Amino acid sequence: MKKDIQMPKVTGVKLCIAKSINDLGESDWHVYLINKNLIELTNVMIVSKGYENKDPGARKTSTLRHMIEQVDGQSVAKVESISPEVFSFFNEFWVSYYIVNELFDKKFVIAPFQEFDLETIDEIDLLGRIAT
Template sequence: MKKDIEIPKVKNVYIAIAKEWNEDFSSNDWNVYLVNDSREAMESVMIMSRGKHDDGRKTATFRHAFKVVAAKSSIKVELIMPEVFGFENEFILTYFQNGKLYDTVFTAPPHSINEESATNAPVMDIEAVVLNP
């Protein structure tokens, strides 16, 4: 029954959004990273990202899959454009760890992605906007 279903709490996993220099295009780009600050690898990782605005506009939905994200590491997920920073940006994460299924949502409220909100990101040792589940 429903009471028998265990839904484990996601811990030590973050979404980090960092502004970085892009050598190829000679520009500062914002990139989304998945950060695994736990002692165990994440397996069969799936991330879905989307944005929605108060006026009804929506962004495209992006889906990403990674076989493994090692313990105490990060992986680049996608480029995020500043034009969608006024949207509520949502990152839905699903993965397996130690044989258990984890599922959580990270939300960046409108206008929360900016350089002033950046802090030191775990594992990465760079300044980034860090989202908690």
């Protein structure tokens, strides 16, 4: 049954964790959804969780769910705050959204990383890690 459902390929959408500096000079970490498409995304549902590894007894984070009604074309949406304590986990994000009346769905994963092992994310002009 599931194999009979044809899901279109997700293109032009990225997810990342990035660091910004607040007014007090402290690091703030957030998860961002980047829409590089020319068209808006609607009814965006993001389910996030973290886990050490696939072992049944491994530590896990809580599962969080976020709904964003609309992400305009070529724009960015801040999804959630994230704590550096979970950077040693695999951070997984299931993203589902509509373009016009077509449903898109993709799992993004950010592998464990160190707080200072960052890359430039051009779309938001911040340092962080991009999900694969």
